[in-house]
Amino acid sequence: PSGKYDQYDNVAVMKKGVIVVQASVAVAVGDAVYYVPTTxxxxxxxxxxxxxxxxxxxxxxxxxxxxxxxxx
Structure with a gap:
């Protein structure tokens, strides 16, 4: 309900494949993907x-x- 994982909770981790996500700006096929730590x-x-x-x-x-x- 909190949307957060508590200590010792199991988490699903995807290491290979395709997933749909929210891009924060216009992106193009083949562009590298970066995480913005501040947001x-x-x-x-x-x-x-x-x-x-x-x-x-x-x-x-x-x-x-x-x-x-x-x-x-």
Missing amino acids: GVLTNVSTGNTLIPNAQWDTSTAGAGLAALRLG
Whole structure:
């Protein structure tokens, strides 16, 4: 109900495949995926953000919106 995992809770971790996520900006197929630590969003902007290794955008968006992200 809280939307958070408590200590010792089991979590599902996806390491390979495609998942649909909210992109915070326009993205293009093949762009690298970055996590924005200050806001918790996903982007293709590298400046000040954390690269998600082996991840790339699998679909494009014209602005912020849902996009497929490929892992692995």
